[in-house]
Amino acid sequence: MIAVQNVAGTRVAVLGLGRSGRATVRALEQGGATVVVWDDGGEARAQAEADGLEVRDLTKAKSWDGVSLLVTSPGIPHLYPQPHPAIAAAWDAGVPVDNDIGLFFRSFATDAWDGFGTRPKVVTVTGSNGKSTTSALIHHILAESGRPSQLAGNIGRGVLDLEPARDGEVVVLELSSYQTDLARALTPDVAVFTNLSPDHLDRHAGLGGYFAAKRRLFAEGGPDRAVIGVDENEGRYMANQLSEGPGDDRVIRVSSGTKLEEASWAVFARKGFLAEWRKGRQVASVDLRSITGLPGAHNHQNACAAWAVARSLGLGPKAIEAAMRSYPGLPHRSQRIAERGGVAFVNDSKATNVDSAAKALQAFARIRWICGGLEKEGGLGPLVPHLGSVAKAYVIGREAAAFARQLPGIEAEVCTTMARAVERAIAEAQAGETVLLAPAAASFDQYDNFEKRGEDFVAEVRARLG
Incomplete structure (x- = not known):
């Protein structure tokens, strides 16, 4: 459990009592906050009362007396197609609104890190398609290579359910547009953008709003290294925005189908072969066609992104390839x-x-x-x-x-x-x-x-x- 920092002695409201909401309640309490909760479902409210939590109807103005923060679950609309009444009430009361991702980024680093030999890192993965496979593949490569790693976010466990970081650990987070759109803190070490295609358009008032939600992870997060899929114009635009010029290897461009030999650092797949290029020359190549857990060009793009992350974290090509060959794939994804x-x-x-x-x-x-x-x-x-x-x-x-x-x-x-x-x-x-x-x-x-x-x-x- 990640105890939320800087909330001791405050009253915090939690909206939504699903998986992430319940974990948020526990993390806030562990951080010393007094928590009040609300859920639109009567069964969830009844369970909260049985658990000893204070249930307040957060849609009512009077419920905000003494509340310093609202934490909302990602599935609850906060702007489009219209804000949830409780979120609108928080705005009217002048109460800041955040989500569990924002709490995680402001609470993950602790004083214990001063005694670590290698500072922990956070890798985030967003995009329309492939983010679950890419996240799971990165986690698998790290684990197979002996690097401590945890996987959370939109896949598996909630971010505040993670264990406190260990020396040299890498936390891999899959983040949806719902999560990146609202988080008040976004500070990954490495951030991945897989691709963009129309989805969740009602929630973001169109494709531009959807892309803007994804882009926040890079524009506001300021990762040390960005891995960007450039098979769509949105990815090409973002890679250009983040790069200071042709020699800037803080941006690693990835593609499935396009040679990227001119980029300072690129990983691309063509006809089933992955190639890594740095400063105008090829430094690694892998035949992906026989890797059963990664079939098809779309999974080859995922492999390129995971390869780029692993290389940026210091892993060698042979270790990455061996781990990819043992990757079993995810349920419901090829x-x-x-x-x-x-x-x-x-x-x-x-x-x-x-x-x-x-x-x-x-x-x-x-x-x-x-x-x-x-x-x-x-x-x-x-x-x-x-x-x-x-x-x-x-x-x-x-x-x-x-x-x-x-x-x-x-x-x-x-x-x-x-x-x-x-x-x-x-x-x-x-x-x-x-x-x-x-x-x-x-x-x-x-x-x-x-x-x-x-x-x-x-x-x-x-x-x-x-």
């Missing part, structure tokens, strides 16, 4: 779950938007594609150029028929349920093909989250394969 009769089964339920689904479709040669769900803003048009590898689509979701009509040039069967889709895909799949779940849509029309959807796919496949 997760190979079975193979039978020459047919592979891959769970990419995390492909909840068009861009991530397009990347998944480019990773395999011939695909029986399970797709569909709660369609996101913008439609499926950008997917059309990437349907060439699809032998057939099996569409799930409550609006499966409407989804299927947006897939021109391929056969699409309306299945509605996961059980029917898996049954039909298995019946028709041939050796050399891949049955791929990459929905290109949110899960909330049928499932609580993408994890539940992926678990259902895995269960249906295993039940039928025996």
